[in-house]
Amino acid sequence: MTILALLIIITILNMNIKIKRNGLKLSNLKEKKEAIIKEIKCNDELKQRFYSFGIIKGANIFVKEVSLRNNTMVIDIENTEIAIRVEEAEQIEVDKI
Amino acid sequence: MDTIKIVLAGQANVGKSSLINAMTKSRLKVGNFSGVTVEKTEVRFEHHSHMIEIVDLPGTYSINGFSSEEKIARDFLQNEQYDVILNVLDSTHISRNLLLTLELLNMNKKMVIALNMIDEAKKEGLDINAKQIEAITGIKSVAVSSKTKEGIGELLNTIHDVADNEVRAFSNISYSDIIEEQIFKVKKFLDEDDYSYLDLSSREMAIKLLNDDDKFYKEIHDKPVFMELQPLLLKCHDNIHNYHNTKSHADIQAIEHYAIAKGITAETTHKKTTNNKTLTKKIDDILINKFIGIPIFLFLMWGLFQLTFEFGSIPMDYIDMGFGLLSEAVKSSIAHEGLSSLLSDGIIAGVGAVVLFLPNIIILYIGIALLETTGYMSRVAFLLDGFFHKFGLHGKSFMPLVTGFGCSVPAYMATRTLKNEKDRLITLFIIGFMSCGAKLPIYVLFAGAFFDSDNAGNVLFAIYIAGALLGLVMAKILRMLVFKGEDEPFVMEMPKYRLPTIKLIYIIVSQKALSYLKKAGTFILAASILIWFASTYPKSNSDNPSIQLEQSYLGQLGKASVPFFAPLGFDWKLTVALETGLAAKEVVVATLGILYNIGEDVSEDDNRLLDKLKKEVPFATAMAFVVFSMIYLPCFAASMVFAKETGGYKYLLYLFVFTTGVAWIMSFITYRLLL
Numbered sequence: 196m197t198i199l200a201l202l203i204i205i206t207i208l209n210m211n212i213k214i215k216r217n218g219l220k221l222s223n224l225k226e227k228k229e230a231i232i233k234e235i236k237c238n239d240e241l242k243q244r245f246y247s248f249g250i251i252k253g254a255n256i257f258v259k260e261v262s263l264r265n266n267t268m269v270i271d272i273e274n275t276e277i278a279i280r281v282e283e284a285e286q287i288e289v290d291k292i
Numbered sequence: 293m294d295t296i297k298i299v300l301a302g303q304a305n306v307g308k309s310s311l312i313n314a315m316t317k318s319r320l321k322v323g324n325f326s327g328v329t330v331e332k333t334e335v336r337f338e339h340h341s342h343m344i345e346i347v348d349l350p351g352t353y354s355i356n357g358f359s360s361e362e363k364i365a366r367d368f369l370q371n372e373q374y375d376v377i378l379n380v381l382d383s384t385h386i387s388r389n390l391l392l393t394l395e396l397l398n399m400n401k402k403m404v405i406a407l408n409m410i411d412e413a414k415k416e417g418l419d420i421n422a423k424q425i426e427a428i429t430g431i432k433s434v435a436v437s438s439k440t441k442e443g444i445g446e447l448l449n450t451i452h453d454v455a456d457n458e459v460r461a462f463s464n465i466s467y468s469d470i471i472e473e474q475i476f477k478v479k480k481f482l483d484e485d486d487y488s489y490l491d492l493s494s495r496e497m498a499i500k501l502l503n504d505d506d507k508f509y510k511e512i513h514d515k516p517v518f519m520e521l522q523p524l525l526l527k528c529h530d531n532i533h534n535y536h537n538t539k540s541h542a543d544i545q546a547i548e549h550y551a552i553a554k555g556i557t558a559e560t561t562h563k564k565t566t567n568n569k570t571l572t573k574k575i576d577d578i579l580i581n582k583f584i585g586i587p588i589f590l591f592l593m594w595g596l597f598q599l600t601f602e603f604g605s606i607p608m609d610y611i612d613m614g615f616g617l618l619s620e621a622v623k624s625s626i627a628h629e630g631l632s633s634l635l636s637d638g639i640i641a642g643v644g645a646v647v648l649f650l651p652n653i654i655i656l657y658i659g660i661a662l663l664e665t666t667g668y669m670s671r672v673a674f675l676l677d678g679f680f681h682k683f684g685l686h687g688k689s690f691m692p693l694v695t696g697f698g699c700s701v702p703a704y705m706a707t708r709t710l711k712n713e714k715d716r717l718i719t720l721f722i723i724g725f726m727s728c729g730a731k732l733p734i735y736v737l738f739a740g741a742f743f744d745s746d747n748a749g750n751v752l753f754a755i756y757i758a759g760a761l762l763g764l765v766m767a768k769i770l771r772m773l774v775f776k777g778e779d780e781p782f783v784m785e786m787p788k789y790r791l792p793t794i795k796l797i798y799i800i801v802s803q804k805a806l807s808y809l810k811k812a813g814t815f816i817l818a819a820s821i822l823i824w825f826a827s828t829y830p831k832s833n834s835d836n837p838s839i840q841l842e843q844s845y846l847g848q849l850g851k852a853s854v855p856f857f858a859p860l861g862f863d864w865k866l867t868v869a870l871e872t873g874l875a876a877k878e879v880v881v882a883t884l885g886i887l888y889n890i891g892e893d894v895s896e897d898d899n900r901l902l903d904k905l906k907k908e909v910p911f912a913t914a915m916a917f918v919v920f921s922m923i924y925l926p927c928f929a930a931s932m933v934f935a936k937e938t939g940g941y942k943y944l945l946y947l948f949v950f951t952t953g954v955a956w957i958m959s960f961i962t963y964r965l966l967l
Binding site: 239240241242243244245246247248249250251252253254259260261262263264265266267269273274275276277278279280282283 | 354675677783
């Protein structure tokens with residue numbers, strides 16, 4: 196009995212860790228949804244570009260429009276509209292508000 | 293007269309060009325030093341008995357960035373001589389613009405901040421205190437508007453004062469406590485040692501050391517003081533890394549700067565009204581909407597092309613007629629046969645061919661300039677990038693490619709809207725696959741000769757579509773084989789919609805038109821003389837133009853290259869026609885007319901040529917010929933513009949090999965399949 200309970204607890208913990216590891220990505224965010232940037236995982240070149248647009252940990256982000264085939268999206272950050280490809284958006288992890 | 297050299301730095305879309313226009317009033321002398329992909333503009337004018345020289349750097353979001361514009365800006369700021377940096381900010385986006393300001397401050401140069409578009413900020417209910425920004429940053433700040441001319445005089449005076457002042461103002465920016473602690477420790481050490489370097493304060497030196505500034509490290513590394521400094525620096529770096537929980541210097545700087553920029557904005561900007569939605573956002577609800585955005589764009593493009601090619605054809609007809617009359621007049625008034633032929637058939641015809649495209653180019657460029665300066669082009673890139681990215685192209689490639697269906701010359705010039713080198717080159721290489729208007733007569737001729745009139749239209753359409761599809765496939769192949777490597781990230785600001793001034797449009801369009809006339813004109817002129825010579829000499833005894841062309845150098849060349857075309861089924865007549873087509877595609881039909889003995893004045897719907905072709909040319913050969921003319925090198929004018937836009941004749945050689953190779957292979961396949 197206890198062993199079973201332990202197993203269940205371990206599985207739940209594991210799942211939790213997995214969910215945390217594969218956090219929500221900006222690319223998964225639906226249109227008209229708002230989120231806070233949690234982490235940016237990418238190479239320095241892209242990172243620098245993100246930073247210069249104010250795309251940084253802790254910043255508020257709003258998805259304004261996603262293109263028909265889900266290839267590109269327009270996000271609103273600090274009152275500026277920025278177009279971004281989904282490949283790039285995949286490298287930004289966010290927390291929903 | 294003393295000269296003050298100002299370098300203008302700012303993010304994209306902050307209105308630097310219009311600020312220059314406002315500062316210089318009418319005493320403007322613009323020299324455009326265009327590089328291949330990026331340009332920096334220099335302007336000189338007089339103010340209060342000083343000569344003021346402005347260098348306008350390309351818009352940069354960050355000077356630590358990797359794009360070619362950002363590299364140019366960084367190199368200039370670090371290595372060139374100048375007196376003052378004029379940092380231009382968009383008042384409606386202070387917070388993001390300050391990120392660049394903070395980077396510029398680390399260069400430790402004399403600086404002035406211009407808070408541009410202050411009128412727009414007021415309209416949006418933003419109240420910005422320039423004096424407060426000055427107090428926090430330690431840098432003179434002036435609120436200006438290039439539209440209403442507000443603050444322009446004050447800005448010029450401030451620049452003057454700062455430039456004349458012997459002492460450079462130090463930045464007052466303070467970082468987070470943890471960083472300040474380390475700065476204090478390093479500064480104290482440098483003070484105690486009495487170390488000095490250029491005009492830097494000990495605090496600035498400390499910041500440079502904590503920022504891993506290469507140049508300063510090299511400087512101090514060879515000094516005895518470094519022995520004791522090194523352990524201290526290591527400890528300080530450790531403290532910072534532990535606090536921020538990362539070793540990435542870029543990350544730490546970004547977080548620090550972001551916090552400072554937010555702090556400054558909060559203290560200096562007050563939003564009076566809580567306005568709901570700006571005009572830009574309202575317009576964007578429609579224009580970038582996923583369902584109606586693309587149809588609206590296509591409609592606008594259709595309108596622009598109607599204007600360009602319908603409206604443009606009116607002055608084109610007159611230009612054509614004018615040069616025709618001139619040529620006739622010269623022919624009849626000069627007795628010497630060789631000279632009159634050189635003047636009329638060579639020079640006047642060549643110059644005419646260049647001037648002929650001018651109306652097209654001007655109209656199309658007014659359209660493109662409008663699309664770009666209003667900010668709509670970025671939206672187009674967003675709408676179309678999904679499709680074009682699949683083929684290794686960029687959303688902005690659409691514009692030049694569609695222009696290519698009209699004429700390759702303006703199409704090549706339109707690629708300047710692409711900022712990334714690889715995207716630009718690939719687009720340039722495949723524009724030729726979009727069949728231009730001048731190829732239409734060839735298609736009409738062959739479609740008319742080998743298909744019944746019900747099908748000819750469909751065949752024409754199929755030729756155009758096949759060319760475009762082949763172009764996209766080629767783009768993908770080029771991306772995979774030649775222009776390899778990572779794609780440039782697509783993270784692009786969508787600037788606010790703004791109405792450009794007529795002056796700005798005029799400057800953009802006239803510069804493009806003049807540079808086309810000047811550079812293309814000289815080369816095309818030389819080339820047309822060459823082609824005229826090759827088709828006129830050596831003179832034959834016969835009056836028959838067909839025999840004359842056959843005996844000319846061009847004809848000899850055509851005959852010599854027959855073996856190359858033999859596998860495609862072309863005889864020497866078709867070969868020569870293709871080769872004269874290198875001058876201009878319109879010439880192909882005329883040449884066929886001469887060679888098939890019908891006379892020079894033949895048009896594509898002339899039935900005599902149709903019948904003759906039907907009789908003498910086999911079907912498979914004809915189709916291979918159409919395929920070849922669809923793909924091979926564009927006309928001479930276009931080729932010259934191509935060389936200029938890519939930045940070298942070696943690219944033209946690549947284009948020649950590439951298009952000829954593809955054309956040969958595709959027509960070989962066509963020929964063999966239909967045989």
